[in-house]
Amino acid sequence: MRTTLFLHFVIMSELPELPRSLELPGSLRRQSSQRPSYRHASLVKPEVPPHLLKLLQKTPEEQERVAAAKAILMDEPAMRNEQSLDLVYSWMLQNCKQYSNNIFGAAPEYIRREICRQMRLMKVKSGGLVIRQGDTGDRCYIVVDGLVDVYVKIEKPGEVIVTSASPPPMLSTIKQRRTSRRLSSEVNSAPVDFGAMVANLGPGAMFGEIVLLNPSAKRNATIKASQFTDSCDLICLERADYIRLVRTASMEASHYNNAEVLDRMFLFKDWVKLEKMRLVSAMRSRHFTSNDYLYRAGTDAKWMYIVTSGEVMERINWTLDAAGSDVTMRRLLLSQTSSRKNPEKIVNVELTLIGPGDIAGELPFVTSKRGANFDIKAVTDVQALAIDRRYYEAVMLTATRDNKPEVFATVKRLRKFSQDREDWRQQRMECGISYPSAHVNM
Template sequence: MNLEIPDGLGDMLRDFTVAVLRERPQNLFDFAVDYFTRVREAKKKKSVPMYVIVDDDDDACEPDPVAFRPKTSKSNRFARRQSVSAERYDPEADEDEESPVVHPKTDRQRERLTEAVAGILIFRSLEPEQMQEVIDAMFEHSVKAGDDVIRQGDDGDNFYVIESGLYDVCVKNESANDGSQKKVHQFDGKGSFGELALLYNMPRSASVRAVTDGTLWAMDRKSFRCIVLKSACRKRRMYEKLLECVPMLKSLDSYERMGLADALTSKTFEDNQCIIKEADDADGMYFLEKGKVRVTITKDGQEMEVRDCLGEGSYFGEMALVNNQPRSASVYADGTVKVAFLERNCFERLLGPCLDIMKRNIKSYTTSS
């Protein structure tokens, strides 16, 4: 009996095998269920209009109270962002070029605000001049213990960044039917909340109450959309075009490439500045946006150039990540260079389908050198 192998089966099993070898799960069956469930959900979400840069890693991602929902399983997932389904805001369709609101600040206020927003994930993709627009558009908001910053069910008006204070995040207790609330998270002196209600026409799905006196920095809906969303949209389009020119990434589908574009951050290096240092631990890989770089290795105590200059559209730094080894060469900027940087944890999560191609390229590097 002749059996026809379904289209895509080989690629699907290859990707699953790569994931198993990379993550080494203790329970293969549970891992398989979780893996294929995530793949299925990812395929469903190919047209999801999400323009905010979001890292799905728990340690790197600030919890967002508007994403909290009543617990539906034994494990606590409140600190993870949940998907939303509502009317979207489309930055590409928004032709409003009106300048963002500017709230005057003293030098001391700007210093405090700059420090408060430094670790906020949603601002990670912004260029320095756009970060200055963010700082200009935010205004200081002092709260007293017991104040409700946002109430579940209200319309979204502002996005908030915490400078100081303790804040409880609560949702209505659906099972009690008595109007009571239960606490699902607490912010302690840092973090941000409120952005999802600004992205969609949806009410707040959690309440945030000040436990102590504190200080918040707020940005109104219009400024948030104008600065943050349009910037993220422009950067995504630029990076998608860059990634389409990388041969290694041809095996990624459009949704995977879009996710990769969202994870990239820009870095600029001046002439002769070291981008990667030989023998250092690998922190990520690089895609060359503008300029050229030269690659060197140390032999008999002397540093020598081993490859012709890499130009725009090239990538480097992946060897140490694939092999889980220190850097095997140094990379220097040849003139002013702009790169798109992919952190190690994002590399492992997003580039599984490309590992075989990378390994083949690494063999060619070894042979040619």
């Protein structure tokens, strides 16, 4: 055995070295060793430019705050307490001053804090794709730690963007894995062209917020985790959560403004908060343009209005005969029509001008009549709060001095107020009857 090994060694050592031109093409040397390794080349990080280093520099205190904020954002929203929200909210206000109004707007603080509660943390490795130019989306992002690179590709006229097709739905898991391995090597050798890098964003920067209010909006740039850092930590906010909170804020802000209107009115200023908020919830906001009618004479009066802006006019149109009698009543009682002996004349009388903070259309409610006796017309653009007759009859009319003294007092004041206004209307109508040729203006 030893003799055999020795002879083999001697024979191999005596063989001459083959020239390179005679080497077999199927040699044991791998072809991959003759090619440059793109994978290893991609692992070499480019040097961070000085202007980006400033974005990444943090004091020890800032590092602690960022680490604490990221730990909170990793938790489920329901698990976050008020102290945790304080930290995230204060970080947002301090680091996102330029962008915070884009999502907070005019919302009250507690809604802003709830928006912070719905935020989540997302970690993206270097080069990872966050959003792609031309895609639609349903969330916005805020950079917490690290950098992102912004790419913009200017499409040429007639250029067709080719996207990779998704695998067939019945493809087995094993085939998908094999295909993904093969495609990954192809992608590495032929990277997707996202266009030119136009900017770098650091901590506190926000992007993609336009899709929160416009679901059909398309991304106008491609954003990837920066090539200059190992990873990037992002806050993401879903559109569904944002819309729900914004609607809540809008509704509550509207209720708050309506409650302030009631506070300024002598009829409702003494109401307790609970009853006042019930009335606010029952009221509807109505808008009338100039020359619109709040209601017409003879129609069913379903609403009583509180004018918050603009002016409305109570007006009555009479048709009188030569003797000054009401033609409508004469037709009903005597079945007579107009003739040369009984010529008719139309008289327009403006009864009352009603402005902000005043009640319009209260008379049918107070007198328990269904029909209106006169027109109420918008003189300018008018914003008003409408009180439903059903609420008035079910809540206000049933109030007593014992169970709801402040509501009972309001109904009493409203009746006195309505009677005083009705006396004024009668004077205006008598003036119109006495001087039918005159157009009686306010």
